[in-house]
Amino acid sequence: MILDAHGHVGTWPDFLIPRPAAEHLVATMDRIGVTAMGISHLLAVGPDAVRGNALALEIAERFPGRFGVWQVYNPHHRTPLDPAGHRGRVWGVKLHPDVHQCRLDDPLYEPVWRLGLPVLAHGQTDSPWSDPAQFATVAARHPHVRLLMGHTGLWPYGFGRAARLVSDHPNVFLETCGSKMTGRWLARLAELAGPERVLFGSDACFLDLRTGYGRVALAPLSDSSRALIQGGNLARLLGLPPTGTAVSADPDGSLAKGPLE
Template sequence: MSAADGSASAADGSVNALTSALWERRPQTSVRIVDAHAHVGPYSLFFIPDAGSDGMVRVMDRCGVSHAVISSHLAIQLDAAAGNAATAEVVGRAPDRFTGYLTVNPWQDPARELGMWGSDHRFGGIKLHPDLHDYPLTGGRYAPVWEFAQRTGCPVLTHTYDGSPYNDLPMVDEVAARYPDVAILAGHAGATPNGFDAAIEVARRRPGVVLEVCGSFNSGSDIARMVREVGADRVVYGSDFPFIDLRMSLGRVIFSGLTEEDRAAVLGGTMTRLLQWRSGRE
């Protein structure tokens, strides 16, 4: 057998180690999976059957997802202060399974939320949702967020959607140009096929932009293209769980045809690295 054949066999074995768990309906253990975009709690506009953290952990265990970075639905939609407290409580009960996103609503005293929670180790990132908050990503009320992230290395996850007046990809481009040292996770990577094109272009131009892949319109081939265009160290798996079932998003990455190394980075390695900013801080 040639060296090339040996390499192919090793790669096939690795793929089988991950996918065979799915076919056999057991948790996978070959890759550390970190869900970079998850939530917790009820959402006011529709019913989520089991939105609590205990139910989420049961699904994560069944799928072999080690960790999820969460913001409460309450925080992103209605009440940042109460929602951030709820996020902190969930993380405090299961710090091995969850890290929090500190949600900043630009209309609800961003400086207060950053002052209250910015040094709390239960939070590993900041979450923005300009579409829900009716405020543009480029607006001045977000300045405390970008300044905090630039000073600390804290990653910022923002909702993005192609054509939105609040968080379209040109707005991500503008903020990334202003704050080139900030890691900006483009949530949903623009959300639509046109958005994927735009998100890739922004990420190629701005090294701090990372593409997060949850949503309803992408496929494994879209994810593979993102990795080809910007690198696996700039693409992260996210699900929107429990808003969207994590299993769908997880399957798209697993069966996207990525190499073993790239798939491991997308599924967890890249997000693990982005969360390490806390390790050197008190």
Template sequence: MILDAHGHLGPWPDFLIPDKTAEGMVELMDRIGIDAIGISHLLGVGLSAEEGNRLAFEAAARHPGRIGVWQVYNPHQRNRLTTEGVWGVKVHPDVHQCRLDDRRYDPVWELGLPVLAHGQTDSPWSDPEQFTTVARRHPHVPLLLGHAGLWPYGFARAAELIHGHPNLYLEICGSKMTGRWIAKLAGLAGADRVVYGSDSCFLDLRVGFGRVALAPLSDADRALIQGGNLARVLKGRLA
């Protein structure tokens, strides 16, 4: 099973997105062999977490088993969250300008669901060091470090930081990621701690998938990264 951990639907004001629809995404998934993708709606990341989450649930209902929902939590709006019918929670400290280790995110960690968080090396809001703080406070919460820190100069540091925190994973989407870096991260952190994501529809799903499909990995490590690790994190939440 091939699972994409990091997807989006909808528009973003300063980014060209040729196809913002769930239907277009699923059609492309069918063409390249991706079984399911977890999405957060960009309206939820931006103006309204409640409305964006509603649209995400509608898309998932139209495509059962193919689209999973990362419900967005905005610490300023303090929107409602659910434990039912979701893959977990999505937080974006940089957009919301609230540090990942800020106590305003406590309602997220208290749910115990998997969490996908934007990560950005040297950001005051989401530097990978903050992920280790959260991982220590909440060892029962599986936490995906989005983009593996985003910038290539921080990839190796992010891989080193997750050592000693078994609930921390590197999610590898981003325009700066390469197949060689994916293989290097698997060597530094362990292939069982690396999770494939594409950042579609922000970024081209085909390019994101191609990086891991063609990375210099063993078949066993590729299978873990392409879906095995995320399936373990999600447990019974895939359906």
């Protein structure tokens, strides 16, 4: 089972995305063998979280079992979220502190932490909004929250530091998508944090899914570590059985499961 923790659909105003539609993602997923991908709609990351979240859920309905939705929360708009998740299509919450210019450790995100859902947040070394040190702060305040550090700090000079900053916080996972990531760095992160703390993500459709998965497929990892990173860890984090299910969480934080086809 291959689970992609970090994907998108839609367009972005200052970044060329040649194939932004879900149909193209599914075709590439089928070619590679990716079971499912967690997506947020770029409209939601940008100007309209409510409409973008609705579009992402519609896509998950059209392609049952292929997409889980990370619902974007804009802290300035206090975006309403649907934790029940449209028949189990929601994987959790997506935060982008840099786009929204709101620090990850800002109290404005408290409604998200109270949900108890998994949270995928953009992480960028030396950013005033999302430096990995802020992930450590949030993890210490909210040890019950399963927090995915998107991009593991983004820049290669910060990968190792990101792993060290969250080493004492087992609720933080290192998600590794980004154009600067390499197979060797994936293996190094598995050494630093343990392979059970590292997650495969591609950042498709921003970046090429084939390249993103190629790093995992060809990284100098043991077969057991590769299996954890390419899907086993995310399945465990979401509460999926080995065969895969779509997952949402009830408002009280308990998981509700449905079959992934």
